[in-house]
Amino acid sequence: MDSKQPLASIKNVSVGYGGTPVLTDVNLDIYPLDFIGVIGPNGGGKTTLSKVLLGILKPYRGRVLFPSGRINIGYLPQISRIDRSFPITVKEVILSGVSSRRNWWKSLFTKTEGIAEKLLDELGLEGYEDRAIGQLSGGQLQRVLLARAIVNNPQLLILDEPNTFVDRNFEAELYKILERLNKRMSIVLISHDIGTISSIVKTIACVNGTLHYHPSNELTEEVLHIYNCPIDLITHGELPHRVLKQHS
Ligand SMILES: Nc1ncnc2c1ncn2[C@@H]1O[C@H](COP(=O)(O)OP(=O)(O)OP(=O)(O)O)[C@@H](O)[C@H]1O
Ligand SMILES: [Mg+2]
Numbered sequence: 001m002d003s004k005q006p007l008a009s010i011k012n013v014s015v016g017y018g019g020t021p022v023l024t025d026v027n028l029d030i031y032p033l034d035f036i037g038v039i040g041p042n043g044g045g046k047t048t049l050s051k052v053l054l055g056i057l058k059p060y061r062g063r064v065l066f067p068s069g070r071i072n073i074g075y076l077p078q079i080s081r082i083d084r085s086f087p088i089t090v091k092e093v094i095l096s097g098v099s100s101r102r103n104w105w106k107s108l109f110t111k112t113e114g115i116a117e118k119l120l121d122e123l124g125l126e127g128y129e130d131r132a133i134g135q136l137s138g139g140q141l142q143r144v145l146l147a148r149a150i151v152n153n154p155q156l157l158i159l160d161e162p163n164t165f166v167d168r169n170f171e172a173e174l175y176k177i178l179e180r181l182n183k184r185m186s187i188v189l190i191s192h193d194i195g196t197i198s199s200i201v202k203t204i205a206c207v208n209g210t211l212h213y214h215p216s217n218e219l220t221e222e223v224l225h226i227y228n229c230p231i232d233l234i235t236h237g238e239l240p241h242r243v244l245k246q247h248s
Contacts, residue, residue: 005031005067005068006031007071007155007156008053008066008156009028009029009065010026010028010029010052010063011027011063011065012025012026012027012063013025013026013052013061013062013063015052015057015059019060021060022045023052023209025210026062027211027213028213030053030186030188032186033183033185034188034203035178035182036188036189036202036204037191037205038190038191038205039190039191039197039205039207041208041229044208044209045207045208045209046160046207047160050075050160052064053156054073054075071154072152073154073158074149074151074152074154074158074185075158076146076160078161078190084134086134089130089131089132089133090116090120090129090130090133090144091117093133093144093145094144095116095151096148097152115151116129122147122180123146124143124173125140128144139166139167142166143170143174153185157185157187157188158190159189159190161192171196175196175200189201198217198219199217201217202216203215203216203217204216204217206227206228206229207229208227208229209228212227212229
């Protein structure tokens with residue numbers, strides 16, 4: 001695949017709900033093996049951006065293009081609203097993510113046996129495949145949903161605030177997992193916590209009514225201000241000027 005060709009290309013997109021735009025004139029190219037951190041205030045349009053990429057929401061204006069052909073996108077939604085008392089096992093959750101459209105023929109002839117187990121090993125949950133999801137901790141469930149999101153081996157993985165319900169320990173582990181996954185897929189990571197994601201993302205998009213792309217993982221407060229992207233800096237007040245750490 002030509003790495004100079006974007007996997008997905010958002011061109012002059014305006015989009016919203018009920019005729020009212022939430023995002024105006026958004027442009028973004030997502031290249032193979034990109035790792036884009038999406039930050040911005042509550043209601044700025046971050047989740048809306050992911051819905052446009054997924055094709056769930058149609059733009060009022062502009063287009064979302066896939067220049068290298070249709071791609072497979074894995075998605076971890078913002079809040080897991082699944083009913084945890086539902087009697088379904090870890091393995092069933094993961095396999096429910098197996099794409100029925102693109103891989104329909106393939107899935108008819110390919111044994112899905114073993115896929116869930118392999119992903120669980122990769123995510124540090126070996127042996128959990130037959131566990132009911134009601135018997136998982138929040139962090140474990142988050143991992144299972146991540147396994148579901150990558151079960152089709154997507155070229156692009158979109159995670160909407162995956163760190164909301166997880167503790168610091170699992171958060172660090174999650175970021176290690178994402179760094180590993182980024183060796184084989186592009187990642188768009190939506191997060192409020194600019195301080196924490198800065199060390200793993202490669203570039204940053206500030207989303208607040210529109211999108212400002214910043215081609216590095218380092219931002220100053222001044223730039224955020226210019227981007228009109230006020231974000232909560234309380235949790236990482238030790239560096240008020242340079243907001244983001246250098247990527248090691
Ligand atoms: N289904 C919907 N119908 C109508 N308005 C919506 C809908 N979903 C979101 N909105 C509105 O669109 C705006 C952007 O919402 P969005 O969820 O994209 O923000 P966000 O940046 O993801 O916020 P947060 O950080 O809280 O997750 C908000 O004003 C929200 O109220
Ligand atoms: Mg959101």
